[in-house]
Amino acid sequence: RxxxxxxxxxxxxxxxxxxxxxxxxxxxxxxxxxxxxxxxxxxxxxxxxxxxxxxxxxxxxxxxxxxxxxxxxxxxxxxxxxxxxxxxxxxxxxxxxxxxxxxxxxxxxxxxxxxxxxxxxxxxxxxxxxxxxxxxxxITHSLCTLEFEHHRPLYDWFCENLGIHHPQQIEFARLNLNYTVMSKRKMLRLVTEGHVNGWDDPRMP
Missing domain, CATH: 3.90.800.10 (Glutamyl-tRNA Synthetase; Domain 3)
Structure with missing residues (x-):
């Protein structure tokens, strides 16, 4: 929960x-x-x-x-x-x-x-x-960050050669949200310094 x-x-x-x-x-x-x-x-x-x-x-x-x-x-x-x-x-x-x-x-x-x-x-x-x-x-569309772009041909190869349902992998460069932080380093600091109530704090992205 x-x-x-x-x-x-x-x-x-x-x-x-x-x-x-x-x-x-x-x-x-x-x-x-x-x-x-x-x-x-x-x-x-x-x-x-x-x-x-x-x-x-x-x-x-x-x-x-x-x-x-x-x-x-x-x-x-x-x-x-x-x-x-x-x-x-x-x-x-x-x-x-x-x-x-x-x-x-x-x-x-x-x-x-x-x-x-x-x-x-x-x-x-x-x-x-x-x-x-x-x-x-x-899954119909698998959304991945850009570092997985070179892995997509392998993702496709397995699905095609197994003859199974083939989702489409789509890569995006960066996820941006306004009025919050996305940096793992900055989020770790928020947690360790007690500014939020752990990683599952509702204020965390």
């Missing part, structure tokens, strides 16, 4: 969709659009390329579909240590947009989740969970 408003059953978290997100990741593997990679993040960074040079494909990029499916299930079961494997989308290592150079969509993490506990040993990346969560919730 906040300001007298009750969300009832309308408050959602990406973790509510972990089963569906996993199934969609399996679909990408089955369609040859994702693969399990054994490179660590430093090795991936070295092969990623730069804004002026194309990246180089992972040596695990052409693993057979059945092997990828088996490894991904074992990742889910917690059979591998953290950092040993990831699931990556198979897109374009020469793309001028670095976000499309075979991004990681699942990583291994042996930590307790605040909502799902220890049920999951793998977790989706923000880019993989974002558009699909919007799709599940029937």
């Amino acid at each position: 906040w300001l007298g408003f009750d969300w009832e059953e309308r408050l959602h978290h990406a973790s509510d969709y972990f089963d569906q997100l996993f199934d969609w990741a399996v679909r990408l593997i089955e369609n040859g659009k994702a693969f399990v990679c054994d490179l660590n993040f430093e090795e991936m960074r070295e092969l990623r390329g730069t804004l002026t040079e194309p990246g180089k494909p992972s040596p695990f990029r052409d693993r057979p579909v059945e092997e990828n499916l088996d490894l991904f299930q074992k990742m889910k079961a917690g059979e591998f240590p953290e950092g040993s494997k990831t699931l990556r989308a198979k897109i374009d290592m020469a793309s001028p947009n670095l976000n499309l150079r075979d991004p990681v969509i699942y990583r291994i993490l042996h930590k307790e989740h605040p909502k799902t506990g220890t049920q999951w040993k793998i977790y989706p990346s923000y880019d993989f969970a974002h558009g699909q969560s919007d799709s599940i919730e029937g």
